[in-house]
Amino acid sequence: MWHFGLVGSLAGWELRRSARRGQATRVRLVLLYTLFLTFLAFAAYWFQPLSVCELFRARSLILSPSDATKFAEAIALVLLEAQLAAVVAITPAFAASAVSEEKDRRTLPLLLTTLLTDREIVFGKAVGQIVFVLAALLAGVPVLMITQLYGGVDVGFLAAGYAITTGTVVLCVAIGVNAACHAPDLRSAILRAYGRVAVVVCGSFIPLAFASPFGVLAVVARDPISNAWFYAAAFGYPLLQALVGVVFLVNGVRSLRLRDATAGPPPVTAYPQPPKPADPPLLLPEHDAPRDLPPLDAADPVLWKERCVSWRPAWAMPATSKVAGVVAATAAALLFVGGAWTLIGRFTRNFDPAEAERLAPRPGPTETGGWLLLSAGVFAAGRYLLPLAVGVSGAIAGERFRNTLDILLSTTLDRRAILRAKVQAYAERGTVFAAVAVAAIGMAFIADAGIRAGLAAAVLASTGIAFVLALGSWLTVRCSGDVRAFRLLLPVTMLVVSWPVAAWSFASGEFAVPPEVLFRGFLIAAGVCAVVAAVLWWRAGSVLSRGE
Numbered sequence: 018m019w020h021f022g023l024v025g026s027l028a029g030w031e032l033r034r035s036a037r038r039g040q041a042t043r044v045r046l047v048l049l050y051t052l053f054l055t056f057l058a059f060a061a062y063w064f065q066p067l068s069v070c071e072l073f074r075a076r077s078l079i080l081s082p083s084d085a086t087k088f089a090e091a092i093a094l095v096l097l098e099a100q101l102a103a104v105v106a107i108t109p110a111f112a113a114s115a116v117s118e119e120k121d122r123r124t125l126p127l128l129l130t131t132l133l134t135d136r137e138i139v140f141g142k143a144v145g146q147i148v149f150v151l152a153a154l155l156a157g158v159p160v161l162m163i164t165q166l167y168g169g170v171d172v173g174f175l176a177a178g179y180a181i182t183t184g185t186v187v188l189c190v191a192i193g194v195n196a197a198c199h200a201p202d203l204r205s206a207i208l209r210a211y212g213r214v215a216v217v218v219c220g221s222f223i224p225l226a227f228a229s230p231f232g233v234l235a236v237v238a239r240d241p242i243s244n245a246w247f248y249a250a251a252f253g254y255p256l257l258q259a260l261v262g263v264v265f266l267v268n269g270v271r272s273l274r275l276r277d278a279t280a281g282p283p284p285v286t287a288y289p290q291p292p293k294p295a296d297p298p299l300l301l302p303e304h305d306a307p308r309d310l311p312p313l314d315a316a317d318p319v320l321w322k323e324r325c326v327s328w329r330p331a332w333a334m335p336a337t338s339k340v341a342g343v344v345a346a347t348a349a350a351l352l353f354v355g356g357a358w359t360l361i362g363r364f365t366r367n368f369d370p371a372e373a374e375r376l377a378p379r380p381g382p383t384e385t386g387g388w389l390l391l392s393a394g395v396f397a398a399g400r401y402l403l404p405l406a407v408g409v410s411g412a413i414a415g416e417r418f419r420n421t422l423d424i425l426l427s428t429t430l431d432r433r434a435i436l437r438a439k440v441q442a443y444a445e446r447g448t449v450f451a452a453v454a455v456a457a458i459g460m461a462f463i464a465d466a467g468i469r470a471g472l473a474a475a476v477l478a479s480t481g482i483a484f485v486l487a488l489g490s491w492l493t494v495r496c497s498g499d500v501r502a503f504r505l506l507l508p509v510t511m512l513v514v515s516w517p518v519a520a521w522s523f524a525s526g527e528f529a530v531p532p533e534v535l536f537r538g539f540l541i542a543a544g545v546c547a548v549v550a551a552v553l554w555w556r557a558g559s560v561l562s563r564g565e
Contacts, residue, residue, distance in 0.1 A: 028141045028142075031115060049156055055096060100154070100157050101234065102231075109190075109192060109193040117202060146194070184254065184255025188258040189218060192213045195266065319435050324442050342404070346450070353390065388521075406506050413493040414498055432562045436557060455475050458474050462521075466524055470532045474539050483550045
């Protein structure tokens with residue numbers, strides 16, 4: 018047992034608890050898989066056009082000392098960046114669960130009655146999680162030491178990389194514990210933790226990239242070891258991260274005891290307490306009056322209920338989602354108008370022989386208009402699909418979570434009709450954004466790859482939306498809660514939103530893909546999405562009908 022103080026005795030207990038659950042093995046495996054796949058992908062990219070199999074079987078592949086040094090320096094930086102990304106992805110969830118599990122299991126009041134102070138509880142759990150993650154990171158040391166076989170990689174750079182990774186672990190754990198101290202449950206804590214990590218650690222991915230550990234690690238890789246800026250960035254930046262983490266932990270200590278049932282009685286005052294209002298109030302204010310609802314549709318009461326009084330999960334953050342929805346809708350509208358205006362202007366100028374001859378060798382306006390339309394399609398697809406994923410993932414799983422599914426299934430309504438009505442109610446909302454997304458993506462590829470490829474891209478965008486609907490319907494039937502269904506549906510939704518950008522990059526990059534290949538690829542992908550969506554929709558209805 019450690020003596021009581023800043024850390025207390027909870028750090029050792031946290032380490033034993035994590036080890037008994039087998040979390041250390043899982044974290045090490047995730048880290049090793051990440052480093053292994055990163056090494057294979059980067060080696061295939063570096064030695065292209067050789068494939069991975071040919072690369073590791075090629076006996077004639079002999080590198081000069083300068084080429085081996087360049088490869089070693091590049092692969093060391095990439096492996097450190099991949100390890101840092103794995104740390105950022107895993108650490109906040111472990112840190113948030115250390116405190117939130119005490120709240121969910123209602124053991125935090127018992128912990129607060131012990132001789133441990135709030136500071137010892139928060140700092141003890143944080144230190145336990147920091148030591149746990151750092152111990153798991155030791156599994157990646159042998160992989161990075163392999164780069165020493167190629168020569169050219171200084172041990173000082175590897176030490177600087179691990180110093181930055183250590184500072185990032187401290188900051189991520191502090192953010193996770195702070196979020197758990199403020200949030201009432203684990204789901205809210207994880208959402209708040211990853212939101213703060215995206216801003217503080219990742220720099221919101223683009224605006225503050227050079228202030229994030231990923232950017233600092235890239236800067237350290239370019240500076241010589243003898244430079245004073247190297248030591249300032251390599252060891253001063255982790256110290257700054259640790260200080261910011263301490264600030265987060267101090268704030269978490271102050272908010273650990275919320276004003277709830279565990280906070281004790283209110284302070285005694287010399288003045289009488291004011292009378293409490295009636296619960297429920299005798300007179301409802303005008304703004305709390307129930308709104309007028311349309312008459313009940315006897316033909317489809319479930320659809321009427323979902324349209325008029327639908328349920329929104331507590332973790333959906335309605336205020337934040339409204340702001341993000343307005344921003345995405347505004348951006349999609351402006352980009353669509355700008356891209357369409359650019360393409361129409363170029364089309365009308367082509368009727369003038371002089372203008373057509375002048376614009377023929379310069380495809381700049383067409384590419385600009387296509388990029389604007391493609392961006393509009395991505396924003397519109399995200400504005401439609403993300404709220405759709407939240408709603409569809411909770412259509413049946415939300416009823417199961419609220420213990421109302423058995424009552425709904427005990428009615429005489431057809432179970433497939435119940436699922437169809439719930440999915441239809443969420444699919445109807447914001448269909449104008451779906452139409453804009455399909456039209457914008459099709460117009461963008463028409464401007465760059467021709468009419469056939471553009472029409473095929475529009476068809477693929479439509480089947481992608483249908484695939485998200487079908488997969489969400491199957492997940493909401495199979496999963497025990499709406500959070501799990503949404504967590505599994507979110508990666509597929511992001512893939513459907515972002516595939517036009519990847520396809521556009523392949524079509525207009527250094528190795529340009531012919532329009533005919535794009536046309537066939539889009540049609541094949543659309544056919545696969547349509548078939549899989551039909552199978553998933555049929556399976557969802559069958560599982561719900563059987564009551565599994």
